[in-house]
Amino acid sequence: MNVSVGLALQPDHAFLDLCAGLLREQVDYFEVAPETTWRSASPGADFEPNRFHCEFLALGQATGLPFVAHGVGISIGTSPRDPARDQRWLTRLIADQSQFQYLWYTDHLGTSVVEGSELALPLPLPYNEAACQATRTGLEIMQHAVPTVGFENSAFYFHPGDPLEEARWISHVLDHGSAHLLLDLHNVHTMATNAGFDPRAYVDSLPLERVIEMHVSGGSCSDARWLRSGRVLRLDSHDHPVPEPVWDLAAHCRPRCANLRGITLERVGGTIEQGDVPLLGEELRRAARLAGGGRGA
Numbered sequence: 172m173n174v175s176v177g178l179a180l181q182p183d184h185a186f187l188d189l190c191a192g193l194l195r196e197q198v199d200y201f202e203v204a205p206e207t208t209w210r211s212a213s214p215g216a217d218f219e220p221n222r223f224h225c226e227f228l229a230l231g232q233a234t235g236l237p238f239v240a241h242g243v244g245i246s247i248g249t250s251p252r253d254p255a256r257d258q259r260w261l262t263r264l265i266a267d268q269s270q271f272q273y274l275w276y277t278d279h280l281g282t283s284v285v286e287g288s289e290l291a292l293p294l295p296l297p298y299n300e301a302a303c304q305a306t307r308t309g310l311e312i313m314q315h316a317v318p319t320v321g322f323e324n325s326a327f328y329f330h331p332g333d334p335l336e337e338a339r340w341i342s343h344v345l346d347h348g349s350a351h352l353l354l355d356l357h358n359v360h361t362m363a364t365n366a367g368f369d370p371r372a373y374v375d376s377l378p379l380e381r382v383i384e385m386h387v388s389g390g391s392c393s394d395a396r397w398l399r400s401g402r403v404l405r406l407d408s409h410d411h412p413v414p415e416p417v418w419d420l421a422a423h424c425r426p427r428c429a430n431l432r433g434i435t436l437e438r439v440g441g442t443i444e445q446g447d448v449p450l451l452g453e454e455l456r457r458a459a460r461l462a463g464g465g466r467g468a
């Protein structure tokens with residue numbers, strides 16, 4: 172299967188200007204967080220397109236390249252679900268799908284709404300049957316908008332059990348149905364570094380044949396003043412180049428991911444300057460070599 176290379180689009184004009192050449196010449200698809208292209212007039216009101224909705228679509232039309240969606244807020248594992256909240260997401264996503272024609276749609280494993288309160292980052296789920304069923308339900312809801320769906324292994328900073336058990340639980344969630352896994356290797360690296368486990372043991376417990384997309388990115392370390400102990404944690408902050416352990420993990424996983432369709436480089440806006448663009452280009456070329464193709468190889 173042909174494996175493509177993508178870059179995550181950021182709702183940031185400076186980022187888009189700096190990456191304009193890369194976006195035209197070195198990627199095969201664009202990844203969009205749909206929520207970054209929306210706004211709502213007030214909390215709970217319907218979502219409407221913002222300026223990036225139009226600008227991302229224009230980029231797709233100018234380049235002829237497709238989109239994939241990587242959401243941040245549908246809260247895939249929440250239980251019980253809020254039908255009105257789900258409908259807000261679905262109404263906008265169904266409208267978006269008619270324009271962006273997302274090849275697939277993933278969101279983060281976890282819950283990002285708790286008793287009506289929206290969280291900035293998802294919380295981990297217990298590795299039990301109820302959370303498994305909740306996650307499967309979340310995936311079915313996403314399929315009302317985009318037929319091909321999946322979830323990303325998140326980067327959590329605490330765990331409801333042995334983190335290696337999470338990988339086995341993810342396998343169980345995917346035992347049933349047609350959903351895919353977005354394998355984020357920096358998330359695995361971050362958790363392995365902080366919790367002290369072997370990242371290969373984690374990925375080897377995942378159903379790698381269900382991986383549709385891989386994420387590579389970098390991060391930084393927390394400020395020692397954040398914790399009373401002075402302990403420093405690795406952060407999944409997407410603000411630095413992809414570190415070698417992540418590339419090593421990608422090389423380990425790549426031949427085991429028989430149904431992989433895309434490798435996406437993630438880097439947040441506001442963390443690059445002109446001098447960083449050649450390095451981003453080299454990272455995209457490296458991803459293309461790993462993919463075994465891609466325009467930038």
Ligand SMILES: [Fe+2]
Pocket residue numbers: 323355386437
């Ligand atoms: Fe990711």
